[in-house]
Amino acid sequence: STQEENDKDNIILSHQWPFYGDQGQSGITTPPQRHIMYMTFDMTTPTAQTLQILLARWSAAIAQLVQGATVGTVEPSRNGSVGTDTGEAVGLDPSSLTVTIGLGPSIFTDTYGLKAKCPTHLRPLSALPSDNLQPELSGGDLSLQACADDPQVAYHAIRVLARIAKTLGAAQTRWTVMGFGRASAGKGEETPRNLFGFKDGTRNLVEKSDFDQHVWVQQGPAWEHYGSYQVVRKIKMNIENWDTDRVSDQNNIFGRHKLSGAPLSGTHEFDTPDFHKKNPDGELVIPATAHIRLAAHENNQGVRILRRSYNYTDGLNQYGQLDAGLLFISYQNDPAHFEQLQRKLGASDALNEYISHIGSALFFVPPAAKEGSYIGAELFS
Numbered sequence: 001s002t003q004e005e006n007d008k009d010n011i012i013l014s015h016q017w018p019f020y021g022d023q024g025q026s027g028i029t030t031p032p033q034r035h036i037m038y039m040t041f042d043m044t045t046p047t048a049q050t051l052q053i054l055l056a057r058w059s060a061a062i063a064q065l066v067q068g069a070t071v072g073t074v075e076p077s078r079n080g081s082v083g084t085d086t087g088e089a090v091g092l093d094p095s096s097l098t099v100t101i102g103l104g105p106s107i108f109t110d111t112y113g114l115k116a117k118c119p120t121h122l123r124p125l126s127a128l129p130s131d132n133l134q135p136e137l138s139g140g141d142l143s144l145q146a147c148a149d150d151p152q153v154a155y156h157a158i159r160v161l162a163r164i165a166k167t168l169g170a171a172q173t174r175w176t177v178m179g180f181g182r183a184s185a186g187k188g189e190e191t192p193r194n195l196f197g198f199k200d201g202t203r204n205l206v207e208k209s210d211f212d213q214h215v216w217v218q219q220g221p222a223w224e225h226y227g228s229y230q231v232v233r234k235i236k237m238n239i240e241n242w243d244t245d246r247v248s249d250q251n252n253i254f255g256r257h258k259l260s261g262a263p264l265s266g267t268h269e270f271d272t273p274d275f276h277k278k279n280p281d282g283e284l285v286i287p288a289t290a291h292i293r294l295a296a297h298e299n300n301q302g303v304r305i306l307r308r309s310y311n312y313t314d315g316l317n318q319y320g321q322l323d324a325g326l327l328f329i330s331y332q333n334d335p336a337h338f339e340q341l342q343r344k345l346g347a348s349d350a351l352n353e354y355i356s357h358i359g360s361a362l363f364f365v366p367p368a369a370k371e372g373s374y375i376g377a378e379l380f381s
């Protein structure tokens with residue numbers, strides 16, 4: 001690659017994103033970093049005050065972490081003391097770290113006196129066709145999405161935040177996924193590939209006007225504005241079977257060409273798909289069951305979602321096959337938008353032969369904290 005490309009890459013890799021702000025939390029419309037450490041938590045306290053302290057401590061810690069700083073002493077001077085920060089990110093730069101906090105439906109119950117504050121559209125996701133969900137990979141009261149260009153920086157962030165939660169007696173870990181090779185592109189980024197070898201994120205949302213229309217909550221109580229709904233699906237991909245399939249068949253499954261990413265109706269990656277085009281035999285060029293036909297906004301009353309997914313691997317399964325897939329994450333201003341798309345995909349997508357949705361959760365991601373405050377502060381006033 002050219003010197004110019006190297007410079008651009010280095011600038012992106014050493015970036016520092018703000019934690020405090022007036023609009024949405026970082027890690028949503030932020031151009032996807034290379035790695036993710038995603039974790040959910042179950043509350044272990046019935047006390048609203050402990051939840052409040054947890055959100056305040058997490059916020060203060062994240063504000064430090066995104067600057068490449070530790071959350072406290074690594075090597076205390078007093079002999080025999082335990083360090084506050086675990087130390088494995090010392091010497092690594094901020095690496096574009098963002099940590100995004102999500103609140104699950106179960107936070108907004110009488111237990112914490114928060115029933116009346118429940119975000120307008122927050123509730124458990126509906127059961128959807130082709131769901132194969134495992135309870136131990138689903139749900140959670142809180143979520144943390146740490147993304148960074150260095151996996152060790154993302155890992156460290158989650159590790160110290162989980163430790164804070166445990167020390168407070170506030171929350172314990174529930175399920176986690178470590179992901180790599182961002183499977184969606186931000187503005188100006190080249191479209192990356194998922195583990196099926198296809199470009200993923202070609203027709204994703206990248207413009208601010210689209211974020212305002214489809215991603216950020218702009219209605220309802222003022223504190224919800226610039227919040228968003230985070231849908232997470234752990235989707236297992238049957239890689240060995242996929243690899244035995246003819247590429248022409250794979251192209252028909254997505255409705256795009258594998259190498260170029262162009263829609264089957266066009267020649268370049270960013271050509272607009274023509275869903276009406278037929279071949280000389282009168283057959284649809286983008287088949288009726290193609291993934292992009294079923295998911296496109298043109299065929300879904302204009303519904304659009306922001307995808308921010310990552311590839312993951314869990315090593316090998318009990319048969320010695322690759323145990324891997326997509327940690328699908330989407331942001332939208334109403335979870336019903338995701339459900340509308342997945343209801344259709346789950347019923348008819350040709351891709352279903354090769355994938356299985358094994359984990360699922362929904363969280364409300366509150367707006368960013370103002371300097372001096374913390375995420376979710378409005379819940380307690």
Ligand SMILES: C=CC1=C(C)c2cc3[nH]c(cc4nc(cc5[nH]c(cc1n2)c(C)c5CCC(=O)O)C(CCC(=O)O)=C4C)c(C)c3C=C
Pocket residue numbers: 194196198199200201202203204233235237254256273291292293295296297305325326328338341342345355
């Ligand atoms: C319910 C939402 C979606 C799920 C779940 C989903 C799973 C999934 N997708 C791929 C790979 C690709 N998806 C692509 C496009 C695409 N996918 C969704 C939604 C879901 N995908 C949308 C809304 C779109 C855009 C459709 C359009 O407007 O054209 C593509 C094509 C390239 C692109 O535009 O991103 C690929 C490839 C996998 C592998 C997967 C589950 C494992």
Ligand SMILES: [Fe+2]
Pocket residue numbers: 291295
């Ligand atoms: Fe997709």
